[in-house]
Amino acid sequence: VSAAKPKIANYPFTTLEPHLGVVRIDDHTEFVMADIPGLIEGASEGRGLGQQFLRHIERARVLCYLIDLVALDGIDPQEQLRVLQHEVGNYRPEMLERPSLIVGTKTDSVEASVVEEWPHMSMSSITTLNVRAVTNALAQLVSEARHAEPINEATIILRPDPEHAWVEQLADNEYRVHGRDVERVVALNDITTPEAMNYIDERLAKLGVPKILNRAGVREGDIVWISQFSFEFVPEV
Known part of the structure; x- marks a missing residue:
């Protein structure tokens, strides 16, 4: 449903690292989708790729279970x-209370009777059958989840420009940068390569992110979240 191309690990269900993609429904509707790897049996206890990837679900408003x-x-x-x-609930029981969608995949590779007996949505990424229906359903769930979130103004430190970025304090040394433009810069680039990180740094600087972090009192070494990724803050020299 996006242009992300994940690498696959030798476990059921898994890819090697989380991948983000922006799913655009129309000119006014889009959301960021994260491919969460490592959910083999026992992952919540560290088996396979383990908890290092399960932590990425904590910021997700909606969960989508893709079933082969x-x-x-x-x-x-x-x-x-x-x-x-089970693994999601064992890691964070409250995650099971979040809105979710269950989708059967690879309908092009099974008998019609299997699809007919499957009680949830289904799709094929090969033929694209029902892909649009699935993304539309997810967009609706995301929209409902966004509107249901309570507004906690006490946690907002600075909001100079809602179109660009504002900072929320999560803990003593942990912050989150919000803003459509900022989140898109991170979501649309591969943060595992130095070249991409240099580009991301330049784009965030142009959006004024380092300045608002400094003004918000973020210190060197503090953890800063943007979308599903965390970084150590290094002030501009």
């Missing part, structure tokens, strides 16, 4: 769903 209808590695779809939900 081909019965991946002999694991039937219902068992896949059980494992995924």
Whole structure:
């Protein structure tokens, strides 16, 4: 549903690292989707790629469980769903209370009877069957979740320009930068490469992010979140 191209690990369900993509429904509707890897059985206890990836679900407003209808590695779809939900709940029980969508995948590779008996939405990324319906359903859930969030003005430190960026304090040494433009800069680039990080630094500087972090009292070494990624803050010299 986005242009992200994740690398795959040798475990059921998994990719090697989280990938973000912006899903655009129309000119007025878009949301960031994160591919969360590492959810094998026992991941919440550190097995496989473990908790280092499960932590990325904490900021997600909506969860989408993608279930392989081909019965991946002999694991039937219902068992896949059980494992995924168990690991999410074992890591953070409250996550199971968040809005979610269950989607069966690879409908192009199974008999029609399998799809007919599947009680949830289904799609094929190969033929694109029902992909639009799934993204529309997710967009609706995200919209509802956004509107349902309480406004906590006490946590807002600075909001100089709502179109660009504002800072929220999460803990003593932890902050989050909000803003559509800022989040898109991070979401649309591969932060694992030095070249991309240099570009991200330049773009964030042009958007005034270092300045508002300084004005908000963020200190060197503090953790700063942008979208699903965290960085150590290094003040401009």
